[in-house]
Amino acid sequence: MSESVTWLLLAYRIPSEPSRLRATVWRRLKALGAIYVQNSVAALPEDSAAERALRALRAEIGQLGGTAQLLRADALVGGADxxxxxxxxxxxxxxxxxxxxxxxxxxxxxxxxxxxxxxxxxxxxxxxxxxxxxxxxxxxxxxxxxxxxxxxxxxxxxxxxxxxxxxxxxxxxxxxxxx
CATH class of the missing domain: 1.20.58 (Methane Monooxygenase Hydroxylase; Chain G, domain 1)
Known part of the structure; x- marks a missing residue:
């Protein structure tokens, strides 16, 4: 697969306590197949199903008292990684x-x-x-x-x-x- 994959990035912050909130978000991202680019920044290859799921998770994070941004990104370098x-x-x-x-x-x-x-x-x-x-x-x-x-x-x-x-x-x- 070439490096020309477009990615959806979910960057989020959630309260550190209770820890179950972080675990909930982690489980949801894992179930979607997301990978972590950095702490609290997860990536999925772009498609409509992934976008719907990440938008829903972004809303859920807000309900948990956190914040999240959903971004579309192309890797300038490091896409193969x-x-x-x-x-x-x-x-x-x-x-x-x-x-x-x-x-x-x-x-x-x-x-x-x-x-x-x-x-x-x-x-x-x-x-x-x-x-x-x-x-x-x-x-x-x-x-x-x-x-x-x-x-x-x-x-x-x-x-x-x-x-x-x-x-x-x-x-x-x-x-x-x-x-």
Whole structure:
């Protein structure tokens, strides 16, 4: 991705106490996928959804007793650094999902080794995979600058789906054998 990304910058001040106010703003920015350029200055690649979300957060900051300015900016220099930071944040999220996929596969292997082929176990694993897919969908929605971890994580989710399908077949076979 080139350095020609236009950024939205949210510069804000909020009271230092109670600390939950700062945590609230930080969580909202993290959920949006924003990166911090400096303390209390967060950046997102410009698009209409990001602008709406940051305008809403700016209003919320005002309601919390703080102040905020929302700016549109083009990097004169250092744009590649911003893109790199933004992609690194997405790659950290992808890495965490891939790690959870390894945990998921280990759980399937454990249940298979113990021949614990029950519908309740299948349902639990299906719910876990649904959560992983949902998380992946949220990260890919934020991944507007092409982070490198997307394809590897998508493959890990495919592996989880395949493993769950094999496990489901074993559950169905156990049900048929027991009938």
């Amino acid at each position: 911003l893109v790199s930071s933004y992609n690194a944040a997405r790659d950290e999220e992808y890495t965490e999902i891939a790690s959870r996929c390894r945990d998921f596969l280990a759980e399937i292997d454990k249940e298979t080794a113990e021949q614990h082929f029950t519908y309740s176990e299948l349902e639990e694993n299906d719910e876990d995979l649904t959560k992983l897919r949902s998380w992946f969908d949220k990260v890919t929605a934020r991944d507007r600058l092409g982070a490198s971890g997307r394809d590897t994580t998508a493959k890990a989710l495919e592996d989880c789906t395949a493993a769950l399908n094999v496990f489901a077949d074993a559950v169905y076979a156990a049900d048929t054998d027991g009938a």
